[in-house]
Amino acid sequence: MMAAQWIVIVVIAVALLWAVLTYNSLVRLKMRVQNAWKQIDVQLKRRYDLIPNLVEAVKGYMKHERETLEKVIEARNRAASTGNVRDKARAEGELTGLLGRLFALMENYPDLKANENVMELQEELTSTENRIAFARQFYNDMVMQYNTKQEVFPSSIIARMFNFKPADYFEAEEETKQAPRVDLKYS
């Protein structure tokens, strides 16, 4: 065989290998994006479970804040029950704002803060809020990696060939994007 033929064979083999590797890495990224999305759900579930406990624990102390507490429960129920993604997202955003407000209000009750049970619930809920935020952030990071890989040459060839679609970023609802207006302590 001639040298040229060998060269052609080697080039094709390398190209094939590259195609397989690229395809696999795209699939892997896609899986990671899906997994990251599921992780958000896990944390949201944790939040639904914790909220009623917290509200129950603080109810006795925060008699003047009945309205806020009711709103929190209501938003929680709405978020937990609706299947519609958009409604759910809105309810979640509202819930985040309300919880921030509730925490700020709790600052006004040192007695409440001395209650070990409440403290622990609050810590768990704070942690859950952070986990939700971080899980979303991680999801977006993964989406960025995935989408970049699809756009960047030469892996874009493979992505187009096998019809990979860019994933959607998680975006905060317009109304929640502005920092929730929280009545601060002593103001």
Next chain:
Amino acid sequence: MAISPVEQADFYTVEEKNNRRTALLIVLYLLLFCLCGLVLDTIYGFFPGIPVISVSVLAFAGVQTLISLNWGGELLARALGGRPLAHFREFRYRRALNVVREVSIAAGVPMPRVYVIPEPFPNAMVAGTRKDRACLCLTTGLILLMDRDELQGVVAHEFGHVLAGDMRLMTMMSALLGAIAILSEYLIRGVWVSGRRRVRLNRGIPIPLIAVGLLIGIASPFIGRIIAYSVSRFREYAADAAGARIIRNPGALAQALEKIGRYQGDLEGGYRAAAHMFFVDFYRGDANPTESAFANLTNTHPPLKRRIAILKKMAGEPVGDITRQRVEKAPVCPSCGARLKPLKAKTAYGLPLMLDQCERCGGIWFDKYELSAVGPGFHLEKLINVENFKKPSPYHKGPLVCPRCGVKLKAVRDPGLPKSIVLEHCPLCAGTWLNLEEVKTYIKWRRKKKVTHEALPEELFWTRAQWRKTPEKRFRRVPAKHEEENDIAGMIFRMLR
């Protein structure tokens, strides 16, 4: 020394830059190693053409590395007196565990094993060489002194190391360093001794080559070490940047570093030999910031000031010099305008607390958190000599002004406190002013209330010996049996001991 300008401001580029530098240094390092081995093989050459010595030394280093790769982290944590964090039931420990879990979600890394090391100073390290089996160690001092955000920053820094695979890298580096040391020993000894002893040089080796070999043999351990140190420093910068990226909050990390930089307490510790693995190396550089070029060359950690400066740039905050005391206007009493004098007090379990008291009227200024931190063990009564104080004079006609910020204080009643206490609260710095009468009422009320959540767990103030002799069972949160099953590292540790 002035801080040289930091060009990069965002964490992606900082991380990448340091990663590139590290890769370059590793290549250099391997080249040095190969050079050493090959020269040795050429000079001795038991089997011409086969680099026996290089290969066998490399294999030895490899085996050593493999052993430490698997169990290293947890064994090290145990050796430092660590106990699993999950065993502690006190609020702060649970919060710390929560923070670690949060950051692990942000980093997309499985939850590591977390250990508490009984040291009074704030520090952290990550050990273990696999991403899925990392072992994170936090000192009790860290858990005690850091607030939630700062703890997040420190933990995120450690996760930065995990994500970059730094522990494995540094383990390999130290194994290679050991290998180089062995090789150079042979090289020097071989050339020295070969004249008289039976070890012979191969024939026909030109003298200049031998001379070069000798030189390399002498120099390479030093060069290797310096390379290792600078790799370590780059890894710290990269981990800072990665940590900032993970939690998207470089400010928290900078704040944690500043707080650690201000730490003046006990440094006696059992881990001197492992100091280079921690978040901050208290024993070198960071504790005594000599910034000469030579000191920097041999430090495993970059100077704190520079780390803080880079992080603050990322956060878009002004960069100050933390080592120089801030020159402030001396704080004056909001009521009388007299000087505020420092007043030593103690929190529950005896942590020192510095309050500010008016010389004239005896009112006390509590900075943020200080009011609730003074627990029932707050021995102010003895400190306040009540007779000496006069009635506050009307200093300002209008409302009282914060001694720290110069902002108007807001009078508020806290529904949880006795009715006679009116808190004069600063909306900016969250400090609180109480006059003498209110302080006295407050102390009485506190005494009645006994324990609050701010009370610190007593084990934070134990001595090392006390800690060691307390059986693990005392901290158990879950039934012992359940934990024992997973605790393989603990088993190995007990066996080795």
